[in-house]
Amino acid sequence: MVKIIDKEFVPFITAEAIDSRLQEMGEMISKDFKDDNPIILGVLNGAFMFLSDLAKYIKIPAEISFIKVSSYQGISSTGEVKDLIGLDAKLQGRKVIVVEDIIDTGLSMTHLLKKLKINQPSQISVVTLLFKPEALKHQLKIDYIGFEIPNKFVVGYGLDYDGFGRNLPAIYQLK
Numbered sequence: 001m002v003k004i005i006d007k008e009f010v011p012f013i014t015a016e017a018i019d020s021r022l023q024e025m026g027e028m029i030s031k032d033f034k035d036d037n038p039i040i041l042g043v044l045n046g047a048f049m050f051l052s053d054l055a056k057y058i059k060i061p062a063e064i065s066f067i068k069v070s071s072y073q074g075i076s077s078t079g080e081v082k083d084l085i086g087l088d089a090k091l092q093g094r095k096v097i098v099v100e101d102i103i104d105t106g107l108s109m110t111h112l113l114k115k116l117k118i119n120q121p122s123q124i125s126v127v128t129l130l131f132k133p134e135a136l137k138h139q140l141k142i143d144y145i146g147f148e149i150p151n152k153f154v155v156g157y158g159l160d161y162d163g164f165g166r167n168l169p170a171i172y173q174l175k
C-alpha cells in the first residue's frame with residue numbers, strides 16, 4: 001500500500017506487466033508504421049514515463065514531441081481542458097501518433113484531436129496506456145490500448161494525485 005497526501009492506494013498493475021505490454025504495443029506500432037516516419041506526440045504531464053519507455057520499443061524512424069493539457073484536479077475532472085504548452089512540430093501531411101497515459105471521460109483527447117486536425121495531418125492515431133470504458137462520455141476511436149481498467153482513480157507510472165505519485169514505477173488504485 002502507498003499513501004499519497006491523504007489517500008491510500010493499493011497495487012494494481014506491476015512494473016513487469018507494464019513493461020511486457022509496452023513491448024507488445026511497440027511491436028504493433030513498429031509494424032503498422034513500417035513505411036512511415038510518424039510524429040509521436042506525448043501529452044504532458046502524465047504521458048512522460050509511458051512515452052519514454054514505449055519509444056524504446058518503437059523500432060522505426062520517428063520524431064518525438066510533446067504538448068501539454070490539463071483537466072484534472074484531485075481525483076476528478078474539472079470538465080474544462082486547459083492548454084498549457086502548445087504544439088511546436090509541423091503536422092501538415094504527416095502521420096501523428098498521440099500518446100496519452102489515460103483516457104477516462106475522453107474530454108482531453110476529444111479537445112486535443114480537434115486542435116490537431118486544424119494542422120491538417122494526413123492521419124492521427126491514438127495510443128493510451130490505460131482506458132476506462134465505463135467512464136467514457138465522448139465517443140472516440142482509440143487505436144492502441146495498453147490496459148482496460150475499471151472506473152477507479154489510479155496513480156503511478158506518470159499519473160498523479162494532486163501532483164504526487166508520478167514517479168512510482170507501477171500503477172496503484174484508490175483503496
Ligand SMILES: O=P(O)(O)OC[C@H]1O[C@H](OP(=O)(O)OP(=O)(O)O)[C@H](O)[C@@H]1O
Pocket residue numbers: 043044045046047069070071072073077100101102103104105106107108109159160
Ligand atoms: O479522459 P479525461 O477525463 O479527459 O482524462 C484524461 C486526462 O487526465 C489526465 O491529465 P490531467 O488533466 O490530470 O493532467 P496531467 O497529465 O498533467 O496529470 C491524463 O493525462 C489525460 O490527459
Ligand SMILES: Nc1nc2[nH]cnc2c(=O)[nH]1
Pocket residue numbers: 072102103104105152153154155156159160161
Ligand atoms: N492520476 C489520474 N489521472 C486521471 N485522469 C483521468 N483519470 C485519471 C485517473 O484515474 N488517475
